[in-house]
Amino acid sequence: DFNRVPIRNEEEQSKETEHDSDDSSDGDSDCEESSRYINASFITGYWGPKAMIATQGPLQETIADFWQMVFQRKVKVIVMLTELKEGDQELCAQYWGEGKLTYDGIEVQMTDTSCCPSYTIRAFDVTHLKRKETQKVYQYQYHKWSSSGVPENPKDLVNMILNLKEKLPTRPGSEDNKGNRSVPIVIHCGDGSEQTGAFCALMTLLESAEVEEVIDVFQVVKTLRRTRLGMVSSFEQYQFLYDTIANTYPAQNGQIKKNSQQEVKVEFCNEVEKTDQEADLITIDLTSSTPEGNGASEACVDSKAADSTKETESSINGPTTPVLT
Secondary structure (H helix, E strand, C coil): CCCCEEECCHHHHHHHHHHCCCCCCCCCCCCCCCCEEECEEEEEECCEEEEEEEECCCCHHHHHHHHHHHHHCCCCEEEECCCCEECCEECCCCCCCCCEEEECCEEEEEEEEEECCCEEEEEEEEEECCCCEEEEEEEEEECCCCCCCCCCCHHHHHHHHHHHHHHCCCCCCCHHHCCCCCCCEEEECCCCCHHHHHHHHHHHHHHHHHHCCEECHHHHHHHHHHHCCCCCCCHHHHHHHHHHHHHHCCCECCECCCCCCCCCEEEECCCCCCCHHHCCCEEEECCCCCCCCCCHHHCCCCCCCCCCCCCCCCECCECCCCCCC
16 A cells, blocks of 8 residues: 555646646645545656556546546556457456547547557547646557466567657656656556566666666566565566566677677676675677657557667666676
8 A cells, every 4th residue: 555556636636737837737746635546556667766657457447547547647658468358358448449538527539550560559639628638648559468478579579668668758757856746657467467567677677778788687576576566476577587688688609799880788687696706797789779750650660779879877776887686
């Protein structure tokens, strides 16, 4: 209960709108006066706390609450990691449809759809009917990940992550110290933990590899498990994170693969039974180019690793040098 996502009453929103600017009207007034909560948790991302929301797939009776949360948190991207059904089991209600649908004063209109081999992108206009405010929201539904396993093709998942990052604000959570005022990305599967946990970890690790050129899988997973139950709960998922990073930034025959433009190294922290002098570091090459495209219909292109020419910065995951745990 310490990490619940509140949904504010309409009266609370109206009062804040009268007294606050647009930038803060939907901020984090996460007080206990909020009347209800959704089965969701704030997740610490690379750039800071509350960078993501992990949530259960909406049920038929919680669709309205889901869209209220999306609007109030000014969400830019929804990541859906499940099908609506798996066999005879319903995993998630269909919380969108053709045309305009209204859920407790929130109007949702799907404006564009684009189908890729492994995922589908949908664009929505989400409008608060009383306040006459509209927000653009993109949904990325990944189709190749069963609830009992790991993605069939991790490369496709990485490409999807690189694509959806184009829809997010630059360095979410750092601009004007307003990281706690909006959550630009919501991730859900069926229960909000299985696929969702591995996805949140992978996004954080990819960002760390890009910016700091070092990753610490153990610390990232440890932080996730503290924020929501069931996150990265199997060895298979844990191994998937290592394998995906290694395949995204490969080494060849023990040698760093050179890029004609630049050479960037990524260091893996071996956090088990090592001392500062014995740290076992694997140095590999990171090649990059930033994907382009803004609309759903333009988004299905093969993405490469994101541009890593940025200046190295520290983060909540630790210093820019390897950390032993």
